[in-house]
Amino acid sequence: MAERSEDWTEDEGEVKSDVPPAPQFITASQMRERLGIGEGGHFERVGRNFTAAELTNTGVKDLSPLQGQPITGLVIARNPVTSLDALAGMPLEVLDFSETPVESVEPLAKCASLSQLYLEKTKVSDIAPLAGLPLTRLYLTDCPVADLKPLAGMNLQELNLCRSNIENLEDLRDVELGILWIRGTVVSDLSPLEGKQLVSLDIEDSRVTDLGPLASVPTLQRLDIAGTEVTDLTPLKGLALTRLIFSPEKITKGIEVVREMPSLREIDTQFEGQQPQAMSASEFWERYDAGTFKSEIDDAS
Template identity: 40%
Template sequence: MKYAILSLTTTALLMTGCNKVATTDANADKNTSTAPVTKPATEKEVATAKPAIAPVKPAPPPQPAVEIKTVEELHKALKRVNPSYQNTAEVNPQLTAMSLSNTFVSDLTPIASMKLMMLDLRGLRINSLEPLVGMPLQELYLEETQVSDLLPLKGLQLKKLYLSKSNVTDLSPLAGMPLTELNLLGTQIVDIAPLRDMPLTSLWLTECPVSDITALGSCPLVSLTLHRTRVKDLSPLKTVTTLQRLHVGETAVTDLSPLLELPLNRLTFTPAKITAGIDGLRKMGSLQGLATRFDDGERNTMPPAEFWEKFDAGKLK
């Protein structure tokens, strides 16, 4: 009997203990199932984790160009963005005409608000004309600069434009301009079609790889230089009844007959290459000077009588 009671007591205690363990385990399972599980980041996850991207701030609005009202303000503005500038700009009191030639200026931003009518930038290390957009310019000199893009000049009312020895190759932005003088000496211009119908009176194409001058037939040219171009055919000039001075020396031109009805008073050509038009040229009463070269200026130009005497003696090549 004693052993039976002890056995029952022991069994009860064991059952009670089991219930506690079971309850504890159940609670543990319950807690485990409801609590979030944080797994340690693996090496692969750490390697591929992307950094947080900061929100992009909007760019500040462009600042309006500061209006320059005095020569002193001009010097200060140029110096601010061109440290080598030495206050050597030449400008009139009205701030409508300015020369920056050889002034160590490369950034033209300060002059964007100016109402310039004449601007000389010869020899500057500039390649952008953006600050000139919308200016009332009538004369612009860009000789010996690195400028290649003329698009900022589109729509300007330029009358004189000098681009000699620049990097310009495309004249399209000039179409429709009221240009009367255009200097393209030493450029790589091939297509001059944009010059059609321009009021050009003076045009320099010296050493340009131009071969087709058809567009010039509608221009009121007075002076035209085709020295060392690839031009062979002068027939487009037959309609240029205003032409007085022409230089076709060192070209492939062989026929001068398209010129015989023009009011030429000075002509430069290479006699050895001419096969047609010489007889008619002798009879042109308007001619006052003939030459074979132009590199030494007027010293090479001779009166017709002297020229033909030397020509007939075989002294002119």
């Protein structure tokens, strides 16, 4: 049990604590009943307290029964939850409320330990309350978020902005990034990424046409540019890519740069899950030299 700071009041002959009392002990079955989720969900506990809950697609609507529990990991994805108010101040480190009708992350401003946050396919458009949190992973896939200024100064290992409403990457100039996805966005300029320590970048189906800024990202290992109008691969010279996903039929310059890249182990023309064309480098070049990809584009035209 955590230590409590106590003040002795002689007049009253009792101990007053400035720490909220520990929550009443309840079983997992009782918690399920309070949450209205039947036999669904999974809970973890330490002593009398719940410390984690996996409630994906259980039908939970109201999170208030969780108040007072020192939960550090919570997954409530694909539920009709509309409010996160019950989570304010909870010692959360990981939270996933993807595919819920939640619109506001205001209560999370008080979750000072939050490091991983997944809110894909929600109605959240304003992430200002997240400013200053120690986030390392943030997934905003299919969210109407357009303003990334609240992320200033963060060190994000992973940032997923696929099909979000962002129009440019200017707000990321002061953000450290490891992996970045901007697939399906209207982003056209990669210059805000110059000099970053990126390891993986996905710009598939974006409006990017120039890879020039990536010449100053020597840490880059994985790159997906399929579905873009990129035609020149020469900016990749000197990089040590291990995986490249691109549209070979669109390349008019610099194909020799990737052919001569000794680190390149895997070349794809589509991302996994989209009729994958995963190939070893040698297999790809054999097919490329045989005119396979030229034939495919000619047949489609």
